[in-house]
Every structure is written in C-alpha cells, then in structure tokens.
C-alpha cells in the first residue's frame with residue numbers, strides 16, 4: 001500500500017538479493033575465465049582513408065562463457081572493473097594482442113583498449129613494457145586507446161602516466177571523442193597521437209548537416225594540434241566519402257570488416273568497402 005515503507009522493502013529485497021547473487025556468480029566465473037581460456041580477442045582493422053591499406057587492427061575482448069555463450073564486453077567489463085579483475089585481464093589482453101601483432105606486416109599496428117581503472121593503476125607503463133618485451137613487438141606498433149574519463153579526476157597523474165607510456169614509444173589514442181564533457185580543453189592539454197571520432201557522429205552522416213560540421217571541426221582542430229583522426233563505426237560508402245572529404249586519415253567500421261578471430265584475418269594488406 002501507498003506509504004508502506006516496510007512492505008515496499010519486503011517486495012524488493014528478494015529481487016535485489018537475486019541480482020546480487022547473479023553478480024557474484026559472474027565475478028566468480030570471470031575469475032576462472034582467464035585460466036580456462038574462455039577470454040578471446042577479436043580484431044577489427046582500420047584502413048587508410050586514401051588508399052584502403054590496413055594500417056592496424058583494434059583488439060576487442062570476447063568472453064565465451066560455457067553456459068551463457070558469447071558475452072559482450074559491454075556486459076562484463078563493468079563487472080571486471082568493479083571487482084578489480086580488469087587488472088589481470090587487461091594485462092592478458094596487452095600480452096595476447098602484442099603476441100598476435102608480431103605476425104602481421106610490419107607497417108600494421110595493434111590497438112588495445114585500456115579501462116580507466118587500469119589506467120589509474122600506477123603499474124600500467126610497466127605492464128605495457130612487459131607485454132612488448134615478452135612478445136618481441138616494437139613499441140611503435142602498439143597503440144593504446146583511452147577515453148577522456150581517465151583524464152578527469154587526477155589531471156597530473158593522468159598526464160604523468162600518458163608521458164611515461166609515450167616515452168616507451170607507444171602511441172596513445174583518445175577513444176569515443178565527442179561524447180564526453182570538456183573535450184576541447186583535453187585535446188589541447190594532453191599528448192595524444194590520434195583522436196577517434198565516436199560512432200554517434202559518423203552514424204548520421206551525411207543526412208545530418210550538423211554532424212558534418214562537427215566532424216570537420218574535430219578534424220581541423222586535431223590536425224592543428226598534430227594529431228591524426230580515425231572515424232569509427234563507418235557502415236556506408238557515403239559515410240566513408242564524407243569522412244574522406246573532411247580529411248579523416250583512417251576509417252574503421254563494418255563497411256570494411258567486423259571484428260574477427262585472429263585466424264580469420266583475411267584482410268592482411270588492403271580492404272575495399274564491402275557493399
């Protein structure tokens with residue numbers, strides 16, 4: 001009944017309990033997932049907008065759960081972050097991606113997503129160096145992708161970590177650009193090599209003229225600051241044409257390839273758009 005606080009509590013408690021148990025179960029499963037080899041990386045190429053040559057691939061994590069099937073990173077990465085498991089999982093992703101990339105043509109890079117939790121861990125530069133060394137991969141072929149949330153809480157610490165990583169010779173990309181808050185000032189203050197324009201701006205090209213204006217502005221500003229621009233989520237030839245006209249250097253999206261297991265990388269050198 002209305003105003004019956006206790007009744008409401010009794011109603012919700014079992015449901016909350018069930019969710020909590022479900023979550024604990026997922027954390028337990030995730031803890032053993034690494035050891036059981038259930039985590040795998042898929043790779044999605046990005047291409048030169050000018051030539052279609054593959055300039056690298058982004059590693060994207062997948063969890064092949066024995067009962068639940070393939071679980072999307074959007075569903076288990078938050079669990080990994082909250083439980084702290086993102087630290088060993090993230091270290092594994094770095095090593096695995098570097099080991100895979102040594103087999104690719106030398107001009108191709110591998111891009112690895114780094115969670116804000118991982119980024120705040122002071123061991124990250126060392127973890128990156130260990131992954132490179134164990135795999136025997138040249139540091140210039142590794143790129144990490146971070147979102148601007150990593151920059152927010154402690155600007156000095158973030159700058160320090162970014163500088164340490166770049167001092168190794170590793171490139172740093174700012175992911176999902178345009179979705180956060182103070183994007184413009186971040187671009188000026190932090191030493192990124194590349195900016196990835198978020199899929200939301202690409203998606204409505206070219207029907208929405210305002211998106212075209214935003215993409216052009218991002219690209220002009222990035223170039224002025226000495227950064228290159230990659231557009232993600234490119235699905236149509238029309239989008240690719242607009243992005244190329246705006247001067248974006250690299251394109252990535254289903255138009256070229258979906259993320260695929262390493263064994264299916266049939267796109268070694270160049271990729272024409274699939275229609």
Ligand code: C2E
Pocket residue numbers: 044059060061072073074077093113114115175176232233234235252253254255259
């Ligand atoms: P993200 O880094 O922004 O990755 C791009 C996402 O968009 C990927 O989803 C990719 O499969 C999807 N995508 C690529 N091209 C297209 C396209 O043309 N159209 C559409 N609709 N989607 C496209 P995915 O693989 O589900 O990954 C989701 C997010 O999970 C990633 O977003 C990233 O934030 C996170 N993630 C994935 N792997 C890792 C990892 O190893 N470590 C960390 N910390 N995060 C990861």
Ligand code: CA
Pocket residue numbers: 058113145175
């Ligand atoms: Ca990314």
Ligand code: CA
Pocket residue numbers: 175176196198199232
């Ligand atoms: Ca992104």
Ligand code: CA
Pocket residue numbers: 176
């Ligand atoms: Ca994203």
